[in-house]
Amino acid sequence: MTSSVRKHRAARSKGVKPLAKAARGPSRKRLQTLRNHKDAVHSYFTELPSELQLKIMGYCDKRSLSALSLLSSQFRELALRTLWETEPVETYGENFDQLDKHEDLRRAVRHLAVRRESTPNRGRFSDIVKRLSTRFKKGYFRAIQEFTIEYRPNTSDYFVAIMNLLSKYGTQKLKTLNIEVPYQYSPLTNKNKDPRQETIVYPTGLTTINLDFGYSGQRLAFDPLKAFDANADTLTTATAYLKIWYKHYSMTPCPKVTTLYTLHEFGLFDKNCALELASKFPNVEDLIITAPCCGVLWPSAHVPTSMGKYVAWRNFKKAKKVTIVYTTEIDVGRSLGLLHNDILDNIKYVVSMWIEDGHMAHLDEVHAEHLNHEEGTITPSFIFKITPQEYPALSRTVTTVTVTELLE
Structure with a gap:
């Protein structure tokens, strides 16, 4: 005998009126009513124009959008599109799968990022280059405005390939480039420069370049300041976080840069860095x-x-x-x-x-x-x-x- 039956019989024996049926839980009819109400709300929202749906979801935070993406495939696409218009899209395989399935998501990508998490080794970096090459050629990233890449010297050939892809297939909407080089305690001299740096073609027409460049014990494929040189006529904001100043750095002036972010590390700073940066960005x-x-x-x-x-x-x-x-x-x-x-x-x-x-x-x-x-x-x-x-x-x-x- 169940506990609920025992309680019911005990109540009757004491002359206590048993609990109403509705109080012990919703009836099937009530549940059906709730389902219909939920479906009606869902229906009202999905019948709105797509622009209005996206406008409403634009007021949600990341956590709310993540929760909404679990409701249905339609909500998932709307949530992803809203997120991808404001947050970086990482180059994971799952994201590429979503791009292949939904054309609307391709138009939503504003910021594409290649980071360590998605490129832990050369093999993974190679796969990402292949995926990017295919999708760039198909016009997946026509709305891209910002690109981020965490560069590692042991994958310099892939860095060259990605920069060249960005230059060839990037659109006029691309305005911001972020490059981060890992921090390692070893100097770079003219003797160990990689000649492949001459094959890099940086995207042009950028207004903002953020460069975080540390020491490296491995051969580098590029002079990072050449990214600034390629945009000397359009660049207005620059970040130059340089842990050390190398003599072979390019000194082509960027006269339109009026805002400059720099880094001055204690005990490691070369005073020539400030002097040379002032020459490269003379109108800050x-x-x-x-x-x-x-x-x-x-x-x-x-x-x-x-x-x-x-x-x-x-x-x-x-x-x-x-x-x-x-x-x-x-x-x-x-x-x-x-x-x-x-x-x-x-x-x-x-x-x-x-x-x-x-x-x-x-x-x-x-x-x-x-x-x-x-x-x-x-x-x-x-x-x-x-x-x-x-x-x-x-x-x-x-x-x-x-x-x-x-x-x-």
């Missing part, structure tokens, strides 16, 4: 320097000596605004208050050197921002506002400025 007005250890010094450190390595950035003569992004995670043995004061004083020293003797005559503001690696957040710290002296020099070739205001 907004300079963002990620300087992980800027201001994070031992209490007894000699500021002119320790901070002198940052002075070379004053070669960006047309800069109007400079942002220094620093971190404090490596500091040991000081309170946050003392650390904050040291960072303020150290950056103030660098700014005073930047504007000394008429350097960086157009500089108006320097922003200091704190980077929290664990949380991945950037928080403003303080701002230096720079104005001319009360009685500036009469010469038109020299404008002397001083730090006049500090805001916390």
Whole structure:
């Protein structure tokens, strides 16, 4: 005898009215009503124009879209299309299968990414090159606006192939290229350059190129700065995260770049990097320097000596605004208050050197921002506002400025 039957009989024996049937669970009729309501909602939505369906789903976050994709094949296609218009599409086999089945998804791809996760070895990289070659020729990526590739020296021949494919079949909508080279502690010299770099044809017409280039102990197939050269007439925003400066780097100017993101690593920086980058990007007005250890010094450190390595950035003569992004995670043995004061004083020293003797005559503001690696957040710290002296020099070739205001 089941427990529900026992409870029912016990209630009757005590003169208690048994629970109503509806209270013990929905009837078949009720369930059918719920199903019909659900189907009706589904029907109302699917009868809307596709543009309106996509507009509605565009308000959903990634988690909601993932849940919606499980409802039906139609919702899956709509969810994927919405995601792929805003998120990078990784080069996994499953994604290529979806592209082969649904033409609408091909038109939704805005950002295509070849990363380590999908290319763990040469064999997998070879498969991706073949897939890309086939789909590019068939016009799968006509709406692509951004392309990302995590390059590894041991797959340099495939990197060349992918760049050439992008150049041959890429559309006018392609405006952003991201290249990341892994970090390895070994210098690159003119002797170990790979001659295959001459066979690379970079896509043109780009407005943004982001290059994160570290050390490599393996032969490289390219001079990464040539990606900038191919777009010297159209490029307006550039990222040059260069862990070291090599003498064979190209110095073709990119005169239209007005925003430049750079990296200045503690103890590894070559001052020629700032000097050469200033020549390559001569008209930068907004300079963002990620300087992980800027201001994070031992209490007894000699500021002119320790901070002198940052002075070379004053070669960006047309800069109007400079942002220094620093971190404090490596500091040991000081309170946050003392650390904050040291960072303020150290950056103030660098700014005073930047504007000394008429350097960086157009500089108006320097922003200091704190980077929290664990949380991945950037928080403003303080701002230096720079104005001319009360009685500036009469010469038109020299404008002397001083730090006049500090805001916390």
